[in-house]
Amino acid sequence: MSFEEVPHTADVKIHVTAPTLEALFSETFRALMQVMYGTTRGSGTLREIRIESTDNESLLADFLSEVLFVSEVEGLVFSDARIRINGFSLIAEVNGELFDPARHSGGTEVKGISYSGLAIMHDANGYMLDIIFDV
Amino acid sequence: MLEGINRIGIHEWEVPVGYVPGMRVAGRFFLSESLAKTLEPGAVQQLANVATLPGILKNSLAMPDIHWGYGFPIGGVAAFSVDEGIISPGGVGFDINCGVRLLSTPLLHKDVSGRRDLIDELFRTVPTGVGAKSSMKVSSQSLEGMMVKGARWAVSAGYGVERDLMRCEEGGFMKAADSHFISAKAKQRGIPQGGTLGSGNHFLEIQVVREIFDPEAARAFGLILGQVCCMIHCGSRGLGHQVCTDHLKILESATKKYHITIPDRQLACAPIISPEGKAYFGAMAASANYAWANRQMITHTARQVLSRMFRIEYEEMPLMYDVAHNVAKIEEHILDGKSREVCVHRKGATRAFGPGSRDLPIDLTSVGQPVIIPGSMGTSSYILRGTQIAMDRTFGSTCHGAGRIMSRTQAKKNLNGREITANLLKEGIIVRAHSENGIADEAPGVYKPSDEVVRVVHEVGISRLVARLSPLGVIKG
Numbered sequence: 001m002s003f004e005e006v007p008h009t010a011d012v013k014i015h016v017t018a019p020t021l022e023a024l025f026s027e028t029f030r031a032l033m034q035v036m037y038g039t040t041r042g043s044g045t046l047r048e049i050r051i052e053s054t055d056n057e058s059l060l061a062d063f064l065s066e067v068l069f070v071s072e073v074e075g076l077v078f079s080d081a082r083i084r085i086n087g088f089s090l091i092a093e094v095n096g097e098l099f100d101p102a103r104h105s106g107g108t109e110v111k112g113i114s115y116s117g118l119a120i121m122h123d124a125n126g127y128m129l130d131i132i133f134d135v
Numbered sequence: 136m137l138e139g140i141n142r143i144g145i146h147e148w149e150v151p152v153g154y155v156p157g158m159r160v161a162g163r164f165f166l167s168e169s170l171a172k173t174l175e176p177g178a179v180q181q182l183a184n185v186a187t188l189p190g191i192l193k194n195s196l197a198m199p200d201i202h203w204g205y206g207f208p209i210g211g212v213a214a215f216s217v218d219e220g221i222i223s224p225g226g227v228g229f230d231i232n233c234g235v236r237l238l239s240t241p242l243l244h245k246d247v248s249g250r251r252d253l254i255d256e257l258f259r260t261v262p263t264g265v266g267a268k269s270s271m272k273v274s275s276q277s278l279e280g281m282m283v284k285g286a287r288w289a290v291s292a293g294y295g296v297e298r299d300l301m302r303c304e305e306g307g308f309m310k311a312a313d314s315h316f317i318s319a320k321a322k323q324r325g326i327p328q329g330g331t332l333g334s335g336n337h338f339l340e341i342q343v344v345r346e347i348f349d350p351e352a353a354r355a356f357g358l359i360l361g362q363v364c365c366m367i368h369c370g371s372r373g374l375g376h377q378v379c380t381d382h383l384k385i386l387e388s389a390t391k392k393y394h395i396t397i398p399d400r401q402l403a404c405a406p407i408i409s410p411e412g413k414a415y416f417g418a419m420a421a422s423a424n425y426a427w428a429n430r431q432m433i434t435h436t437a438r439q440v441l442s443r444m445f446r447i448e449y450e451e452m453p454l455m456y457d458v459a460h461n462v463a464k465i466e467e468h469i470l471d472g473k474s475r476e477v478c479v480h481r482k483g484a485t486r487a488f489g490p491g492s493r494d495l496p497i498d499l500t501s502v503g504q505p506v507i508i509p510g511s512m513g514t515s516s517y518i519l520r521g522t523q524i525a526m527d528r529t530f531g532s533t534c535h536g537a538g539r540i541m542s543r544t545q546a547k548k549n550l551n552g553r554e555i556t557a558n559l560l561k562e563g564i565i566v567r568a569h570s571e572n573g574i575a576d577e578a579p580g581v582y583k584p585s586d587e588v589v590r591v592v593h594e595v596g597i598s599r600l601v602a603r604l605s606p607l608g609v610i611k612g
Contacts (some may be wrong), residue, residue: 007161007542009175010204036265038572057400058387065380072373073323076286077268081256099266105569108543109265109334109612111376112229115400116205134229134333135543 006069011114013134014130022083025060025090028131029081032064032113033096035133036071040104042097043083052089056120059130064113067094075099082088125131136171137179146199146591147282153600155398157187164197164210167591168582173540176322177203178210184398184548185213187207190220190408190475195527198484199591200538200583205229206401211484214320215407216401217465217476222412224419226388226480229379229463231419232426233337236303236457237518238386238434239605242363247607253341254565254608256440261333264569264612271432273329278322280424281329285424285594286457289431295603296450299431301496303457304486304504308424309464317374318381320416323329324373325425330432334612335572335579336508336577337369339437342516342604352601354456355502364604365437365452366516368509369427370461377608378422382415391578395593407478411539415462425463455518458485460535470531477605479530487521487533487598492570498595506598508589511537511582512574512611514565516604517589526595533598537582550575565608573612 001023003016014031018024033041049066053059070076078096114132121128136142141149143163149173150162162182166174185207186195192214201210208223215221230586247253261267272283272306278290286307289295300307309585332339344362347353358364369376387403389412390397397403405412422564437453463480488494488504495504504521514537525531541549559566567588593600 005544007544010209010541058384059580062384067219068380069320069377070326073320073327101264101266101569102169104266105264105368106572107265107570108573112380113334114205115403134205 001027003027007130012135014131014133016125016131017128021056021127022085024120024127024129025063025083025085026081028060028129029064030068032067032110032133033078036107036110037104040103041077043095045076045096045098047076047094049092049094054088056088057115057118059090059113060120061113061118063090063092068110069070084114087131097122110135137174137176140179143310144594149162150179151237155180155183155187155328157396157398158183160188160191160194162195164597165199165591166201167488167587169198170199170587170591171585174201175203178208181206182211184402185211187398188221188223189395192215192216195449197531198534199588200483200534201540202538204482207480207482208401210534211482212480212484212529214468214479215244215479216405217478220407220478221404222407222416222463222478223402223480224379224415225402227419227463227505229376230370230461232459233377233461234426234457234459235366235368235509236367236430237455237507238437238452239357239455240363240365240441241451242360242445244363244572246445247341247363253444254567254610256444257339258567259608261436261610262439263610265332267329267331269330271330273326273548275326278325279314279501281425281428282317282421283476283589284308285426285427286364286431289428290390294432294435299454303427304459307427307457309420310365311416312421312424314421316414316418317421321381323379324377327373328372329429330436332369332433332612333372334573338512338609338611339433340366341608342366342606344427344547344562344602345605346603347563348600348602352502353597354409355499356505356518356601357453358455358518358602365441366509367430367433367437369430369433371422374425378418382418383418385411391451395450419463423459427457456507458507470524476532480504481532481533484532485501485535486531489521489523489524489526498546499535502609506533508534508585509536510585511579512577512609513579514585514605517585517600518602518604519589519598520601521598522596525598529597533592537585537588539581540583543576544583546575547572550578550580550587565605568611569585577611
């Protein structure tokens with residue numbers, strides 16, 4: 001289970017692999033938070049996010065878009081997520097802390113989650129995807 | 136050059152119909168041979184994808200700062216028939232009306248040279264970076280004003296002077312704005328961010344006019360050699376990002392509803408005349424207005440700082456011009472000898488209306504519209520003017536910036552924020568930023584040389600060089 005940033009000229013492109021769909025989602029979520037706020041992120045404040053969508057890719061994009069929204073309006077920086085997926089609906093318990101400029105200013109604002117080239121792949125080894133964050 | 140692309144002029148290339156399935160028109164882009172070396176296949180594919188969209192007119196176009204984005208390529212321009220064409224957030228982007236403006240001042244280079252305190256004070260007063268909140272209190276009523284009346288609202292609220300509005304594209308607001316199509320979520324994001332710069336490639340720079348190429352146009356624009364100016368580059372912040380996210384979702388269903396085949400989900404679209412298309416257009420225009428108001432509010436803060444520190448009057452810092460880089464608009468253009476309304480998408484491209492255009496302020500009608508091309512951090516920015524050739528060939532459009540050539544991963548690996556800041560300081564450029572990664576990310580070497588990009592648009596004639604400015608100080612996120 002891992003994520004890595006792969007070269008992309010304009011934006012941030014992330015390659016994620018995971019054994020399960022839930023783990024794939026939570027890794028992509030962690031990648032998003034790392035891009036925005038760096039690696040020093042604490043926990044202690046919980047939020048629940050519920051999403052229903054029409055396919056796995058939309059479910060992921062909608063979930064991450066909701067994370068961007070909650071993070072910005074509540075000033076929260078998340079460290080990890082516990083995710084349950086049933087069909088095309090998702091419940092995520094995300095764990096984080098209040099934004100602290102001293103520790104969380106190392107990243108870049110993400111403007112949106114792009115659908116360009118977004119496809120969730122599945123084979124015997126598990127799940128993988130490439131996703132582009134517009135920065 | 137990549138295989139399958141035909142050269143049709145010194146700096147002009149054609150992507151023929153058939154390059155990707157379903158193209159309705161050919162693609163065309165402008166690029167010099169040296170810039171062609173860094174052209175990505177993904178960018179050409181995106182240019183060709185745009186050519187498959189219903190109602191596209193003439194060509195799917197790209198400017199010399201073309202690079203790989205999402206949906207449209209960055210540097211992409213396409214016009215669609217208002218009756219049969221579509222509108223797509225993929226042709227505008229998440230940062231609706233990301234744009235740039237230039238304020239001139241009565242100060243000369245010697246007045247501000249080495250004044251670190253000016254850059255420090257601007258960094259202290261203009262909120263920048265991730266998580267920055269505005270010190271200007273925006274109420275929900277003010278937010279409505281920002282969305283409906285844009286820069287005009289800001290001026291009436293005391294953040295500028297009436298003359299500023301004459302020097303904004305569209306007079307600083309699009310009349311088509313309809314805030315009913317802006318979600319509660321987008322509004323919630325918009326309220327605390329009015330007057331904030333953001334992060335990424337957004338910046339505020341103190342610059343000096345280093346070269347004048349066109350004295351007559353420079354005079355009309357109010358620019359003289361050695362003059363200190365202030366450039367502001369930012370957009371519609373979280374409000375615009377949320378509007379794009381919300382409407383992509385709606386338009387994705389609409390794409391299916393209207394049986395439109397698209398090669399990339401990010402090109403989700405709807406007929407311009409459909410309820411979904413109109414809703415996106417109204418919301419996008421309201422977000423564009425928010426961005427104009429936002430730049431006006433930052434302008435106010437910058438003017439206050441300059442006024443206080445150098446004892447100059449607010450009115451002595453006129454707005455040279457303000458242009459949008461990411462926007463879709465209904466404009467009148469001549470096609471096959473007849474004037475008609477079309478929906479022009481500019482995604483990382485600048486409007487460059489030529490002399491005689493109706494949207495220009497009276498004192499600029501004989502010169503053409505000012506075009507502002509920001510350089511990357513530490514490099515030159517350029518002022519150009521719009522031309523008739525742009526009206527004839529690119530729906531009155533030109534490039535918007537330098538265009539990236541190095542990925543962010545590579546930039547972080549190869550470049551060190553602290554070293555870059557030290558090197559820029561040796562050149563007399565002071566940089567203040569929240570994030571060292573952010574500095575490496577936007578360093579001069581990660582972009583195409585901006586002088587080569589503007590040389591191409593100048594030689595093609597879709598805008599003409601007027602002046603070159605170089606930075607003295609930069610603040611960014």
